[in-house]
Amino acid sequence: MVSTGTPVQAYAFLNGGGEMVAQLRAYDWTQTPLGPFERWPASLRTTLGILFHSQSPMALFWGDELRCFYNDAYRPALGQASGQARPLGSPAREVFTDPGVEMYGVINRVLTSQEAVLLENRPVHIDPNGRPEVAYWTFSYSPVYTEFGLPAGVFVTCTETTQAVLTQRQLDASKKQALAVFDQAPVGVALISADRLTFQLANQCCCALIDRQADQLIGRAFLDVLPELAGQGFDDLLMNVLETGLMQRAEEVPVTLRRHGQLETIYIDYTLQLLRSDAGDHGEVLVMLTDATTRVVNRQALAETEARFRVLVEEAPVATCLFVGRELRIEVANQVMLNIWGKGNGVLNKPLADALPELNGQPFPELLDRIYTTGEPYATIGVPIDLSVDGKVKRHYFDFTYKPLRDTTGAVYAIIDMAIDVTEQVLAKQKLEESENRYRLLSAELEVQVQARTAELEVANEELRGSNEEIAASNEEYAVINEELEEANGLLLRSNDSLEKFAYVASHDLQEPLRKIQQFGDLLKTRYADAATEEFRYLERMQLAASRMSTLIRDLLNFSRISVHRDTSGPVPLATIISSVLVDLELTVQETGAQIEVGALPMVAGDPLQLGQLFLNLLSNALKFRQPDQPPCIRVTSAAVTAHELPPSIRPNRLVNLYYRIDVADNGIGFDDKYVDRIFQIFQRLHGKSAYTGTGIGLAICERVAINHGGGITAVSQPGQGATFSVYLPA
Template sequence: MTDQSMPFPFRSGSLAEQERLRYAIQAAQVGTWNLDVNGQQVWWDQRCQELYGSAGGPVVSYQHWRQLVSQEDQERVDKAIKLALDPSSTGTFDVQFRVRSRQDGSWRWLHAQGRAYVDILGAAYRLSGLVRDITAQVQTRQQLEISKARFRSLVLHSPTATVFFVGEEIVIDTVNAPMLQIWGKDESVVGQPVHQVMPQLAGQPFVDLLRRVYDTGEPYHHQQARGQLVIDGHWQESWFNFSCNPVYAPDGTILGLINTATDVTGQVVAIRESEQRYKLLAEQLEQRVAERTKELADAIDDLKRSNDNLQQFAYVASHDLQEPLRKIQQFGDLLTSQYAESLGPASTYLERMQAAASRMSRLIRDLLNYSRISTSQPVAMAVDLGSLLTQLLSDLDLVISESGAVITVDPLPVVMGDAIQLSQLFQNLLTNALKFSRTNRAGELTTPQIRISAQFITHAQLPLTIQPTRPAVTYHRIDISDNGVGFEEKYLDRIFQVFQRLHSQNEFVGTGIGLAICQKVALNHGGAITANSQPGQGATFRVYLPA
């Protein structure tokens, strides 16, 4: 061997070229070495000595050099040297091992590479090469393996279908049982690219989405993503809540992808079935609405014809029926005035005829009033109930005077309504209070005591039996109380019906329509009417009107 004093492994080329190469090696922080196979000595440069942590000088024995290598790695280094010196091998030397740092005593990783030089007989006499510090790379690789192990553990123990992909080819690194169940695969898919495991995904965007996340680092999420997989040899359509996130290595590069999938096929199918049912129900409802609309239109037409007939009846009743009654009453009056004495006992029949005609006239009049109220809408305007009652009492002054009635009227509110209809309501109630007077033990009529009062109440204070036709927040309650004959409350619903009477004509004259008119007026105004009474203890009628 020539010029072994210089530990430079590459002697070919000019001195200038060797010098440039030396500077390049020094700049790369790489150490150079030569192993004399026969002399068992090692020549190395200053950088190589620093990397090994040796203070033995530029030339050391092979055993000294070997002892600097970690005991755990010495056997591996020996095998690498033996292989490089074997004439049947390529003569290359490549091995990684640990040495102790002279500064802090920590272990550092070195990567030695070189080649063997042989004589004319083919026997190796020298091994020359380079060595560099790869501690940072090894530590990064170790951290990477720790990260991979952590992710593998997370994937395997996740209750959600999860897979960990690595590399640009989107290779399956780790996959848990729920994801394998979705795929219809087993653990043999680990280590294979996903497009090879499931070639049916070629025409679907799944793989492209994974590659885009790997290339850009941008996460991807999709709710109810549709996918088609071949399960047990059959195409199966499914829907998933899909999520893909990049996983970064310690150096900031993308290590792989975490992909999770939640099978929501059942929910999607249920929603679609619900939508179909809803669509069918909507069509049925639309058809039913059309039928009901037609029925309602027909009913409105019938009601219109009925109202027309009722108006015609009202016209007939007010003219054609009333006119004969007026003739009967007029001729009866003539007979009574001119021939009463000559008629003798027959005059009794004439009086009864006159009374019947009078009742018939009142009945027709009341029916006309009820008909008009039933077919006409109230004219909404502000009505002062106090002024209205004052006018009614003035109209009833003769009856009040004859009965000696004592009527007390408290302050009454102003309401929105039809003055004519409200006048009919309170006139009928006052007339009844004056008419249904009771007698005392001596058979004498008691003096009527009537009180009219008002109270402001809320909707929550309405009795449960009261159902106004127009809901409101507040109401006016007007009470008309008397000390008359009263009635049993079991007949409460009956007294507001047309032609329903609790007393005979001999006891109290009437047509049985007045209270029905009162109820109709109250309903027309969005309110209601009821009563409280006991036989012989008078009655109180309560009218509820929206405030």
């Protein structure tokens, strides 16, 4: 009960103030050491007036027993909800139970020392709606004095910092995860500061590339730890990036490093990017390195092989040339061949039709095109060819061989032509036949002339035998050249096989630590399965991150395998491919209630595994990016189009007259047409990982498969109106 005497309304601090003021007015203070309101010190009433009329959380602990006063806003700091307030005026030792022991001790220390105390981000246990939770608050404790300057209590203000604490924890976890990804990145990454170009970070790949341990690099200057790079210009490049802010990028740069105890020259691709600090000063340089040594060495070996081949062609004793591509571009022709054509070096790098227009209407362009298509060699003897030499068209006769050359994928990319001019022999044979006809018409009295002519024929036959011996010798030289060409092709095939094995081993080595993380995570989740703790949620997030990383590595391996051309010459029925893909997606189709309509589909030349991957990715995306309020509706149709009807964005690496367009249309969420080029780039996503799963590699694989098959892919869409992906494949 409120004491008698001065009316309650006479005290300003008792007016308004919410529920806690109402409790203050209703409380019988005559039973406490404070007594009725009229006995309360002015300093107490003034402080309470500030407290109860503030929207900020405040509390006051007053007197020897530290009697507790607090406003409505302070309740959450005590772990209270509305209707759960403890009685005002209770001593602090009764207000704070076991979780509040720290608070009670702090209040006593402030009152004794008369020094303010700040406690930041302290946990407060609350129990709203029967569900225990933890909130975080920052408390400020200050001594309060009477009007006579004596310490009489402790004034408390506070601010809830739960969101800030949780955000910081998320940032710390993200930073930890980012550092793990950084350290395990498959390319060399380092961070170098402006101060003496000092290493701040270096991942495992970077350390392996330069043959240094991380503790040898971190905190040390660039040239102190890599003195052999002095004079090679890399310190100047780093300073230039720091001073200008311009990114530096180069490929296959030779670098001399001390590796494995000795100086060694390797080749690297590098990117130097400035990372400015928040203050906008020089910041740091992000260095990304890739070892390009194998690529450079392989290309040099290939160039040496091509150079040897060019020398063999140029020094061959018979007419030899190399036609490259379906347009039959003359890449190499020795002097013997140029002399036969009656042309100079100006015909090199020109299509055969432009270099020798007189061949139009003769069977040779069609014959060469058929060899390029079928890959079957061709040889013949004594074939007539009309050539324009010195402005005059003259008939020649040749024995020649056309042999197709194949690349590492088995596709024909060139034809080698070896020819022997047998015009004199053929003309001699024709004269011989004419002579034999005349001999049969001559009368017996011309027997002497016949004998004389017979002697001439014997001489001609002797010359023919000599020519045949020369031809046999030339054929042996051709066989040697062919063996060297086959050896070069074998080297290229072995190189690609080694690269594919390397990709497999790299994928296995990256997947193994992820599997260990997931296995140990499963063990920890089993151990803490009954505990609703932050640690358990962290384990789940770790498992999800490891799973995403595993999926990313698997997709990257698929992309690298797709990037190596396969045999795309076999007939593949697309209807069978789509049926197989729908079997794989059967569970997802049932779960989403999808309706899938497949029209008549053609048969194309291609690799069934790659085509299956392409349509699996397109149909998976159509099911994934569906409207939330309606089942997916997907249509797969086809149509024939000519080369002139191809969209401008489709530029096949080999042009044919007719193409099949296979459309995969859906009624999903769609996307803005301005992103149509971006979606086919690797790692590009239009939605966050929380909205839709994926690695951003699927459509890049689709584009690579289409290109491998001599076609392309594009898409049209509008947000909320579905999307149509069009795949163009040669007919």
